[in-house]
Every structure is written in structure tokens, then in C-alpha cells.
Amino acid sequence: MNLIEELFDMRGKVAAITGAARGIGAQTARTLAAAGASVAILDVLSKEGEALAGEITAQGAKAAFWALDVTREADVKRVFGEIVGRFGQLDVLVNNAGIDGPNVPTHELTLEQWQRVQDVNVNGVFLCTRHAIPHIEAAGGGSIVNLSSMYGIVGGPDVPAYHASKAAVRMMAKVDAMLYAAKNIRANSVHPGYIRTPMLEEAFRRMGQDPDQAFDYMQTAVPLGKIGIPRDIAAGILYLVSPAGRYVTGAELVIDGGYTAR
Numbered sequence: 001m002n003l004i005e006e007l008f009d010m011r012g013k014v015a016a017i018t019g020a021a022r023g024i025g026a027q028t029a030r031t032l033a034a035a036g037a038s039v040a041i042l043d044v045l046s047k048e049g050e051a052l053a054g055e056i057t058a059q060g061a062k063a064a065f066w067a068l069d070v071t072r073e074a075d076v077k078r079v080f081g082e083i084v085g086r087f088g089q090l091d092v093l094v095n096n097a098g099i100d101g102p103n104v105p106t107h108e109l110t111l112e113q114w115q116r117v118q119d120v121n122v123n124g125v126f127l128c129t130r131h132a133i134p135h136i137e138a139a140g141g142g143s144i145v146n147l148s149s150m151y152g153i154v155g156g157p158d159v160p161a162y163h164a165s166k167a168a169v170r171m172m173a174k175v176d177a178m179l180y181a182a183k184n185i186r187a188n189s190v191h192p193g194y195i196r197t198p199m200l201e202e203a204f205r206r207m208g209q210d211p212d213q214a215f216d217y218m219q220t221a222v223p224l225g226k227i228g229i230p231r232d233i234a235a236g237i238l239y240l241v242s243p244a245g246r247y248v249t250g251a252e253l254v255i256d257g258g259y260t261a262r
Contacts, residue, residue, distance in 0.1 A: 007244040011036030013142075014087040015241065016080065018070055018128055019097030021048035023197035024147065027230035028094055028237050029063065030056060035238060037092070038062035040083045044069050062087070070097045070124030077131045090135035091142035092241045095125040095169065098147065100203050101161040114161045121165035125172060133180065141184025143241040146173045147233075148189045150256040166191075170252060177250030186249035188240050193256025194218045195228040223258030 001009065015032045019025040021043035029039045033056045041063060043049045049065040056063035064086055066079045084090050101117035102109060125146055136142040152166030169189060176187035194200075194215070201211040215227045236253050239245050254260055 008035050008238060008242045010238075010242055013037045013091040013241075014040070014083065014089050014139075015092035015094065016040040016042060016083055016090060016128075016132065017094040017096055018042045018068070018124070019147075020094075021045040021052060021065075023199060024192065024195065024230045024233045025094070025096040026052050027234040028096065031231070031234040031238050032092070032241070033059070033061035033063055035242065036061075038087045039064075040079075040087070041065045042068040042070075042079065043097070070128055071119045073127050073131075076127045080128075080131045080135055084135050089139040090132060091139050093128060093132040093136065093142075093144045094147070094237060094241070095128055095145065096147045097121075097124055098165070098199075099162075100159055100199060103159045103203070103207065106160045109161060117161035117165050118168075121162070122168045122172075125169045129172070129176060133185065136185055137180075137183050142186075143245070144173070144176060144185065144187040145237050145240050146170070146187070146189045148173075148191045148252075150191050150193045150254060150260050152189070152191055153252065153254065154260050174250045181249060186240075186245070188245075188248060188251045188253060190233060190236055190240070191252055191254040191256065191260075192233050193228060193254075193259045194222060195230060195233060197230060221259065222256070223261065226257065228255065228257060 015037045017029050020029045020041040033039045041049050046067045053063040053065040068079050098121045102113050146169040148170045149166040151163045152170040173187045173189040204211045204214045219227050236255050
């Protein structure tokens, strides 16, 4: 094994990824599996999740799908127990599941709309982290990654509930990094910029915009002059959860083409 292989070797590790049926979550599952990890694909999208598990398994890696709504604590607890029962341990949690919520000003946002975003994006991260930590500790330590956003660092004049939720999970990662460092559990946040994902494409369609035209316009605000792809984010997650990131905790990995450097 050469140095590069050693740095990113995930053989013998088990990773649970929420919101993993498509987009960034799916590419993260593929990437970690390619590095040798067994992957637990967690999502409410059963058809897509089962298909992804089959795809990864067909390539000789280990993967299984669990239908999971991250807002249901009893189901979260049960599923993490089943993951350990299936694969023997849990080393990595990637908190990727999330929704965008209504794109309306704060004074037009209802409490119900606000709460729904927080339930998935914040409470879901809390519940998965809460029930994963005992298993990760039992494995001798591991890594947690919270998917935030560049809008968890800088502000934007839209989707207020989403931006607030992404700022919350950024801080949750920092707190957990300090709380569990002595248990050899690292926690970090990843902050994607403009990434072409199904969720963002659907958001544009709901607003009556053509996704291709919207992305063409958005890339003019990015110093690198292009829109990112899920692989860009999955590569950063692999770094954080692999031996390459062994000394990184409480950090913010911004992958945004330079947007927040302005």
C-alpha cells in the first residue's frame, strides 16, 4: 500500500450516511465504499436508496439501505442498532439529510414552515448524532460530519429557515468536537457552495425557473466560474473521515469555488 492509499484507506470501517439516496449523499456513499468502507444508506426515498445499495454491492463493496425519517427518534435508535448488527460496528456518521424550505421573507414564513426545516435539518442531526455516538465510542472512536452550507457561514437574502439551520449544525459540530475529543471522536462541518443537486434543481422548478439557466447565472458569482458537483463535496468528506484527517476536528471545510473568500 502506497502513501496515498494509506491516507484514504477506509477498509474495515462502517459509515452511516443520511439523505444518501441521491445527490451529495449518494456520491458520498459511492466514494466511501470505493475507499473500502461498508456503507449504510439512510433515506426516506426507498426506491432510490435500494437501487444505490444494489449498485454499490454489484461493484464488490458492502452496502445496505434503511428507510429512515431522521425526525423520528425511535426509528433513528432502531436503525443505528440494526446497522451495528449488520456490519458489526459504526465508525462514521455523515449527517447529510436536509430540506431547503420555503423561499419567502422571514415575516411571511409561518411557524409551521420554520419548524419543519428545523425538525429535519437540526433535530435530525441531533438525533442521529445522539444515537450514533455510543456506537462510535464502542468502536474505539471515529468521525462525524455535519453537512452545513456556505450559508451557514455568510448570510443570504433568501430561505431564512434553511440558512439558520445550517448555521446551527456548524456550531453543533464544534461543540461535539470538544465534548468527545477525549473519546477519539472527531466532529467537523462541510460547507458546500453552489452544487448541482436534485434538491436545488427542484427548488428552481418550484420558483418557475429553468435549472440550466439558473445555474448559468449562479456561476457568475463564483470566483472559479463554475458550479460544483457532488463529487467535489464527497471528496472533502472522505478527507475528513479517513486517516488523512486524523488531526482535524471542530473545523469548517468550505467547498464553494471561492464564493465566501470575497
